[in-house]
Amino acid sequence: MSSGAVVCESAPATTSRPEATTLEDLALAVTPLHPGAPRFEGGLSEVAPGVHAWLQPNGLLGESNAGLVIGDGASLLVDTLWDPHLTRRMLAAIAPLTANAPIETLVNTHSDGDHWWGNQELDGIQILATKAAAAVMGAQSPAEMKRFGALARALRLAGSLPLPYPRRGDVATIAAYAGEALRPFSFDGIRLVPPTRTFSGELELDVGGRQVRLIEVGPAHTPGDLVVWVPDAEVAIAADILFIGVTPIMWAGPVEGWIAALELLLELGAKRFVPGHGPICGPGEVQRLIDYWRWLGPAARTHLGAGRSVAETARGLVLGDEIDERGFADWLGPERALVSIGTIDAHRRGAAKLRGPREVIDAFFRMALLARDIPTRQGAATVETTTPSARQTETA
Numbered sequence: 001m002s003s004g005a006v007v008c009e010s011a012p013a014t015t016s017r018p019e020a021t022t023l024e025d026l027a028l029a030v031t032p033l034h035p036g037a038p039r040f041e042g043g044l045s046e047v048a049p050g051v052h053a054w055l056q057p058n059g060l061l062g063e064s065n066a067g068l069v070i071g072d073g074a075s076l077l078v079d080t081l082w083d084p085h086l087t088r089r090m091l092a093a094i095a096p097l098t099a100n101a102p103i104e105t106l107v108n109t110h111s112d113g114d115h116w117w118g119n120q121e122l123d124g125i126q127i128l129a130t131k132a133a134a135a136v137m138g139a140q141s142p143a144e145m146k147r148f149g150a151l152a153r154a155l156r157l158a159g160s161l162p163l164p165y166p167r168r169g170d171v172a173t174i175a176a177y178a179g180e181a182l183r184p185f186s187f188d189g190i191r192l193v194p195p196t197r198t199f200s201g202e203l204e205l206d207v208g209g210r211q212v213r214l215i216e217v218g219p220a221h222t223p224g225d226l227v228v229w230v231p232d233a234e235v236a237i238a239a240d241i242l243f244i245g246v247t248p249i250m251w252a253g254p255v256e257g258w259i260a261a262l263e264l265l266l267e268l269g270a271k272r273f274v275p276g277h278g279p280i281c282g283p284g285e286v287q288r289l290i291d292y293w294r295w296l297g298p299a300a301r302t303h304l305g306a307g308r309s310v311a312e313t314a315r316g317l318v319l320g321d322e323i324d325e326r327g328f329a330d331w332l333g334p335e336r337a338l339v340s341i342g343t344i345d346a347h348r349r350g351a352a353k354l355r356g357p358r359e360v361i362d363a364f365f366r367m368a369l370l371a372r373d374i375p376t377r378q379g380a381a382t383v384e385t386t387t388p389s390a391r392q393t394e395t396a
């Protein structure tokens with residue numbers, strides 16, 4: 001999700017979620033929130049002794065992960081989820097682990113809502129974030145998100161009208177993409193609970209006798225990213241510095257900042273990494289993400305420098321052969337490169353700034369139109385976002 005704004009509201013989709021009662025059921029219930037077969041197992045996973053991950057397949061929009069570090073008599077939770085319901089489900093699943101080691105501190109790794117909009121479920125405890133992240137979090141508003149949801153619904157209606165009008169197919173595509181992106185989440189009753197303590201640089205914590213280091217690595221994905229390093233377990237909880245099997249999305253940049261963050265992760269010497277989206281991974285996958293940025297950054301600058309627009313550059317790179325040859329075409333959501341290329345362009349022009357809600361909505365619309373053309377080439381990598389009849393109408 002965006003750092004600046006985004007999203008939403010949705011139809012009350014929670015009715016389709018299985019109501020689990022036992023821990024076993026809870027783990028079983030963690031299936032993908034968006035359409036598609038699971039690419040990895042969801043739910044609670046022990047990463048190393050006393051370090052756990054809560055994984056939400058398949059790592060697409062709002063399918064975010066969280067981390068738990070258990071010490072002697074105290075625990076640290078790394079991130080909540082995008083809505084209170086999803087957060088309560090996670091807390092119920094980890095309750096047996098924290099029964100004798102209550103969560104005393106919550107870390108929010110960055111400002112995107114899918115990592116902190118469930119904070120109200122832990123109100124009253126210490127909540128940590130970087131100063132840069134907290135500055136952005138303060139500007140967010142669920143009401144703004146609801147307006148985007150209402151817009152998607154209005155577009156869906158417009159796209160379904162049996163009337164010929166210009167770009168009807170585009171409207172249907174955008175409505176399907178935006179509507180599907182928001183459908184699994186329920187934003188009613190959200191009370192934003194911001195961090196209670198902020199820092200810049202690095203902060204060392206004692207979690208029930210275990211040393212845990214919070215390391216600021218932003219701006220990269222967002223303005224105030226941090227990673228959590230647990231040296232005794234050789235685990236890094238990297239949040240949205242790592243997207244695994246899912247195309248990363250760069251709201252803040254610059255690319256060089258993100259690459260530096262990834263190199264720092266490798267230098268820490270971690271054996272296992274918990275990404276913000278996707279399955280637990282090793283150093284090889286971290287290197288793959290470095291390879292992606294080392295390809296996308298220069299390639300985008302070449303196109304942009306030749307006078308092509310952000311949209312033209314994204315089409316050229318996402319639908320071209322090189323992304324396939326380099327093995328990045330199999331990552332979910334390749335159309336997200338459009339946002340990253342927009343960020344690369346802004347830095348190139350010396351005009352980088354936080355996207356406002358209107359710009360984020362615009363980015364969603366453009367991604368929808370790009371995503372429509374990807375399945376015809378890449379098969380199962382993305383979700384079909386429009387109906388054949390809508391396409392016919394558009395091309396007619």
Ligand SMILES: [Zn+2]
Nearest residue numbers: 064114240276
């Ligand atoms: Zn995220």
